[in-house]
Amino acid sequence: MRHTIHATVLCLALVSSLSACEARQDPIEAARPRPAPTTATVQQLASDGGTLSVTRIAQGLEHPWAVALLPDGGFLVTERPGRMRRVGADGAIDVPLEGVPLVWAHGQGGLMDVVLAPDFAVSNRIWFSYSEPGPDGTAGTTVATATLGETALDDVHVVYRQPKVEGPNHFGSRIAFDNEGHVFISQGERNDRPTAQRLDKLQGKLVRLNLDGSVPADNPFVGRPDARPEIWSYGHRNSQSLAFDPRTGNLWEAEHGPRGGDEINLPLPGRNYGWPITTHGINYSGLDIPEAVGETAPGIVAPHHVWEVSPALSGMAFYTGHGGSAWKDSVLLGALSGGVLIRLELDGDRIAGEERLLGEMGKRIRDVRVGADGAVYVLTDEIDGELLKLIPPRR
Template identity: 70%
Template sequence: MRHAALSSALALVIALSLAACDRAPGAAAEASAPPATAPAATTAPPTPGKQLQVREIATGLEHPWAVAPLPEGGFLVTERPGRLRRVSATGELSEPVANVPAVWAKGQGGLLDVVLAPDFATSRRIFLSYAEPGPGDTAGTAVATAVLDGNALTDVKRIYQQQPKLEGPNHFGSRIAFDGKGHVFISQGDRNDRPTAQKLDMLQGKIVRLNLDGSVPQDNPFVGTPGARPEIWSYGHRNAQSLAVDPRTGTLWEAEHGPRGGDEINLPAPGKNYGWPVVTHGINYSGLPIPEAVGNEAPDMQPPHHVWEKSPGLAGMAFYTGRPDSAWNDSLLLGALADGSLIRVTLDGDRIAGEERLLKDIGARIRDVRVGPEGHVYVITDQEDGRLLQLIPPVR
């Protein structure tokens, strides 16, 4: 077991320029990683100011995948090999939390997202997504709920499992988001089996919408449709590792990996088809066209809300809103794996008005981003010795 405490010698305060970048796309796909570089260190504590400040909270996390700030302080962090850790506000790592569901930890599989239930303050319930093992070395995305009781989980219940389970180590998704109306959304990948994203009798390449107990809402778009899974909200998605609800409007936003090029943001609407693999802005990693693709648009398929022709490798997503004194107010934050950055997209309503790429200096894949209740931003780096960082956005 590896433990990490906040080292004063590594308490980072990195001043980053506020000049907005243009919309130049990022680097290659998820499998690509930027070179590791060591950021400068300082012992000065972060304070609000005109420049972005970054502080290292913890190290020693093995390929962390998601971070959830706790209301009492500290964090929950998933590690892809199958561990859930508690991290204190000063950076100490707990022993692995007990009773986490068994995961299929191969390739991109493992323990994935963690989010607090909407009533966490009273229920202590959390949601976990993970690659669930199946027969014959198959696997599929699953979601479980559990009660956080000290350093253990109790009342663990799987509320969703992707069917059918398939072979292969890639494209599980998966993020979890709540609409504030008693529903949970779960994003999933196509398991690197492209045609599944268009098949309504399979759950790969879909966003599903469930009640919080895992039952199917009767107003889901395919309830009662012969040959279609009633859990489906939208389909034609490739590998969605970004999902969030805009607190200003209640609109669901999703971002997904393209193949070689074509990462995109969508605003998934009920019953709509977002095109993969028939419609794409990307090509195969080999440089050859996608066999099923007809171009970047087709009848009855939704165009992306925003597209990067060169893939940054989009990961976690969080809205930064309701903070008029912050220079980041009304922003969408996206982790980028291949580009090794935190992408800040400025919003004018739903319109994307600009883009800024941050944290390039640290030379790490940014896997997740969350906003804490105090207005600080937390990101984790996808590394064997992964880090949890705190960002204090600049004031106006």
């Protein structure tokens, strides 16, 4: 009885961290293809400015983590246990693609982000992040590129490796491209708080690289013997949201706080974003963060926006350029513990309002992407995860 109580307490303590206490699908069953739904499941939900239409495109995905929108109308979806799959525009799910590297799928680790390369139309290349196993049970966030085939990934090439450490938590990770030939990679501090402030460590840093994996000559710490040249900004806890605002070209990043204090930052080169010296949160135990001096401190950039109660932020996408939509000029964020899609109304960079959507469904929202036609695509992080299509209300 004592062991049962201990395991239950441990699972409850880690539930917001996607612990290994989660149920898993049978591996053989999980790898099977799934046919397209015979009928569309459509819901009409209330939203500011009108009615939101929600259609379930596919289901049966095991803890899907990211979705990339393919030019043919289909999708590329990662599942955290280590599978990458094509999903047709009709919702049919193919067998997992071959060629995916070995993934350390424990705790919060697994196969994470996937995005199309900027030149995908000619190269058919994709980028993806995953927790890569190392010796003696260690792991680290890794980013690779590959050529996307019909049934397999070819020419897989690792462009970035975070040094391997022990522990099952805080891998991040999202990938975003600017329009100047650079890739930005977010990651976590692997639940080792002090490393987020150490410039000789890559944990807890936002990284900027050239598209061939080399370090840009104008990165802020290039030439400093005490710092890693890949670093763009530091003092990050566990960043699972990263996107460029197409209106301004500004990079937005969001990260999990501890118990309270999820935040949005607009990361600038060489700046310190505080963790764990400054935070709006406390430990899950209810005690203060030992290194924290308060919510602000000299030399540290305050968050652009902060949630005192953590919604557990995940995927991020900007909704711009769709003038007839009630969601025009918004940023969308998935929320795991909140079980909602958060829409932040923007006035320039200023956050002018917040709306919480999909709460009626009771699903953890892991990723969100916006199509060229203004449709919004959302992944639910469940053992029987879904891919949803949202049509926002019109003005």
